[in-house]
Structure formats: structure tokens, C-alpha cells
Amino acid sequence: MxxxxxxxxxxxxxxxxxxxxxxxxxxxxxxxxxxxxxxxxxxxxxxxxxxxxxxxxxxxxxxxxxxxxxxxxxxxxxxxxxxxxxxxxxxxxxQRDNYVEYIAKRPRVEKLGEHGLFSMADNSIDLNQVADEVKEHAGIVWTMIVSIKREDATRLGYDCAENWKQCCRSKAIEMANSLRINPNNLKWFGAFHNESHHPHI
Structure with a gap:
């Protein structure tokens, strides 16, 4: 397991x-x-x-x-x-405005264009716009990290951004409910960091 x-x-x-x-x-x-x-x-x-x-x-x-x-x-x-x-x-x-850029561009992020951010929709994500939204948001911004050992990531197919993205999309409602966020109000972004020992989003 x-x-x-x-x-x-x-x-x-x-x-x-x-x-x-x-x-x-x-x-x-x-x-x-x-x-x-x-x-x-x-x-x-x-x-x-x-x-x-x-x-x-x-x-x-x-x-x-x-x-x-x-x-x-x-x-x-x-x-x-x-x-x-x-x-x-x-x-x-x-600071909040640095956080989004860091996760989107840090070393070993799997880039999906100019950066590594992905979300619910397949449309292009404007990194500066997302950073501004996070910075200006009046409420709490959750910062979740999900990590798995390399051998499990390889075995289960979680060694690429696409599979993590699909997993996040399929679990978005569960994620919102567990954080007590109305699913209609949930806005999330992720990035896959392909670390040698523990790949994570």
C-alpha cells in the first residue's frame, strides 16, 4: 500500500x-x-x-x-x-504574491507551457492574474501538498503532471467538502514537482 x-x-x-x-x-x-x-x-x-x-x-x-x-x-x-x-x-x-510564482516555476516543476500551473479547466492560465487573485483574496488560501514515494508514483502512474491533474479534477468536490468550502466557490490550482525521491503536487 x-x-x-x-x-x-x-x-x-x-x-x-x-x-x-x-x-x-x-x-x-x-x-x-x-x-x-x-x-x-x-x-x-x-x-x-x-x-x-x-x-x-x-x-x-x-x-x-x-x-x-x-x-x-x-x-x-x-x-x-x-x-x-x-x-x-x-x-x-x-508572501502570498511570491507563493504562486514559486510553485509554478520552481526547479523540477513539469511545465505545461510557460509554467506548471494547472486547474479545473484546460484553458491557458495567466500566472500573474492568479498571483494577484491569491494576493488580494480576503479569506483563507489553503496550501496543500500531496507527496508519494518515487517507487509508488512510478507504479501507480503518478510520475507525470497529467495524471495528477486528472486526479485533482476528479476529487475537487471531495476536496471542497473536506475543507468546508461550497463547491461552487472552490477555485484551485496545482503544479507537479517531479522530485527524485518524493514526487508531489
Missing amino acids: PRIIVKAGYMKSGKHRSTYTKYIATRDGVELHTASYAHLDSTKKQNELIQDLIHDFPSSKELIEYSDYIENPCRGNASELIKTIFDTNLEAVL
Whole structure:
């Protein structure tokens, strides 16, 4: 049975979030090391950053990537953990207007044109318009992350954006009901990030 990890965060309106923004923007140390270096021991810089992140986001100890890093603290696992902690805590890190652009254009997003955003309809999505809508929305904006291990994603066909998109579309009503949103008021966007260990949307 595949292990699916779901993280449900949210952003309230009017809050300013800037912690780690410079780090995320430059992505220094977050990118996966090449395969020839991924197996080497994690670097001092990675270990220090992971300690800081765990201090600020203690629930990160529940992540699959944290278990992988503890069992084998190599550069590849450290990179995966750092990226996942950022991804699962973006609502605390980025301002709303930066959030949409980040998920649409971040490394390893499967692009569907100029960016990786998809939604209920097949029409072209204007990234700037979506970012403005999210920024100006007076209510809560939910920030859901659904992650699965690579071997399960490959086996079940969730290693491409198209299958994730179809799954989200088929579950939109359930998603709205579980979040207590009138389905007529639900507006959602997603992007598939094809990470080596844990592909996710």
C-alpha cells in the first residue's frame, strides 16, 4: 500500500512572510547534487541549515525525507529534506504574491507551457492574474501538498503532471467538502514537482 503524505497549511490575509525568502530565491544548497555526489556525506552547511529548519519547523521530523536523512545523512537526502521543509512551510516563508510564482516555476516543476500551473479547466492560465487573485483574496488560501514515494508514483502512474491533474479534477468536490468550502466557490490550482525521491503536487 503506497504511503501518501498530505500537508494542509493555509495563509491568512494580510500577513507578511519574509523569513528565508532570500535563501529560497537563490536556492543555494537546495538543488540536488549530481548523482556522483549525492551519496557522499552531507555537508556542514546542509547539516547546520537542517538544524535551523527543524528548530523553526519541528513538525518536519514527521516527514519521510527526515527519516531518510536520519537513516542515511548523505548529500542527496539532505537536499531532499531541505527542499521538502521549504515546500511544506512555504505559507510561513513567502508572501502570498511570491507563493504562486514559486510553485509554478520552481526547479523540477513539469511545465505545461510557460509554467506548471494547472486547474479545473484546460484553458491557458495567466500566472500573474492568479498571483494577484491569491494576493488580494480576503479569506483563507489553503496550501496543500500531496507527496508519494518515487517507487509508488512510478507504479501507480503518478510520475507525470497529467495524471495528477486528472486526479485533482476528479476529487475537487471531495476536496471542497473536506475543507468546508461550497463547491461552487472552490477555485484551485496545482503544479507537479517531479522530485527524485518524493514526487508531489
